[in-house]
Amino acid sequence: MHADAYSDFKNSLLNQASSLRSRIRSGAHTSTTSGMAHSLVQGNVVILPADWASDFLLYCQNNPVACPLIAVSEPGDPTLPDLGRDLDIRTDIPEYQVFRNGERTETLSDIQALWQDDFVTFVLGCSFSFEDALIRAGLSVRNVDDGLNVSMYRSNIATRPAGRFRGNMVVSMRPFPSADAIRAIQVTTRLPKAHGAPVHIGDPALIGIEDIGNPDFGDPVTIKDHELPLFWACGVTPQLALENARPPIAITHVPGKMLLTERLNEELAVL
Incomplete structure (x- = not known):
């Protein structure tokens, strides 16, 4: 330009x-x-x-x-x-x-x-910054498409304590078909100040999420049969x-x- x-x-x-x-x-x-x-x-x-x-x-x-x-x-x-x-x-x-x-x-x-x-x-x-990057890369971001807040969950992934602060990580979730999931990982890896690459892919139970349809924060979104849920670290963790x-x-x-x-x-x- x-x-x-x-x-x-x-x-x-x-x-x-x-x-x-x-x-x-x-x-x-x-x-x-x-x-x-x-x-x-x-x-x-x-x-x-x-x-x-x-x-x-x-x-x-x-x-x-x-x-x-x-x-x-x-x-x-x-x-x-x-x-x-x-x-x-x-x-x-x-x-x-x-x-x-x-x-x-x-x-x-x-x-x-x-x-x-x-x-x-x-x-x-914030992950909303990488949502913009995902969209510019030609990917569909479900919560943005549907006009919803992103789905956020309390996980069992521990953070490293400091002084009086400690606790588990909150994660945000966006679903993608497998081919798009690979591209989403590539795009977000380049943005470490917006949480970077996902911290988990696939089975939500492995990170302590019992009901993916019932987020702790934000709105539930549809996950289609052919889609993988991708989970990123979230700034609600603090x-x-x-x-x-x-x-x-x-x-x-x-x-x-x-x-x-x-x-x-x-x-x-x-x-």
């Missing part, structure tokens, strides 16, 4: 991201962000008091597949200028989930009233770690309702 044309293309994407965040901020968009903001990075979010931040940072470093770190804020700063020019983490997610002492207590459309001067924001890579660590307060996104950034998915790729 010619340099001027690429610059125009990138500027249009950045304007798209800002416009979508504006709709979220106003309450006009409150549902899943799957299939939105094509070519732009979406992020999982964890917000913690500063005295819990170092433990959580180590947890992310210990578990880079489930918790691929993209950005960390300064304490008390709700902006993330590397991810968006006008981004405000207090208002720019479709729905927030509040944890108090490890319990999910409420969901909110913004967290301005809860904001603390010591809050540190962590943004982690929410289980929060349940175990029990910080006095923590805030995350509601699963499937992500932060839209102004980073390009191609920036996460490895060649």
Whole structure:
């Protein structure tokens, strides 16, 4: 692509991201962000008091597949200028989930009233970024095609503990015919900051999932007779770690309702 044309293309994407965040901020968009903001990075979010931040940072470093770190804020700063020019983490997610002492207590459309001067924001890579790559590779992504949130499950795959954080991995599932499954593995392997390659293929019982038709988070999707379920590490994993660590307060996104950034998915790729 010619340099001027690429610059125009990138500027249009950045304007798209800002416009979508504006709709979220106003309450006009409150549902899943799957299939939105094509070519732009979406992020999982964890917000913690500063005295819990170092433990959580180590947890992310210990578990880079489930918790691929993209950005960390300064304490008390709700902006993330590397991810968006006008981004405000207090208002720019479709729905927030509040944890108090490890319990999910409420969901909110913004967290301005809860904001603390010591809050540190962590943004982690999301599989919605690789969904865009899969679609551009000519593959059909069932949850996007059907306008649904992705299916997410608690697994028996243990993460590596760090300080007060521990727990099993949450996985997201997308079904593919066998030939497309091979291509999906190839595409996602190039995106380690969006969870990379699948962590499991096939029989869900082998990773502790008893009923694939009943996900723990998100929506159920149809798996056809000729399709294999592929399971990727999921950025909801830290929410289980929060349940175990029990910080006095923590805030995350509601699963499937992500932060839209102004980073390009191609920036996460490895060649």
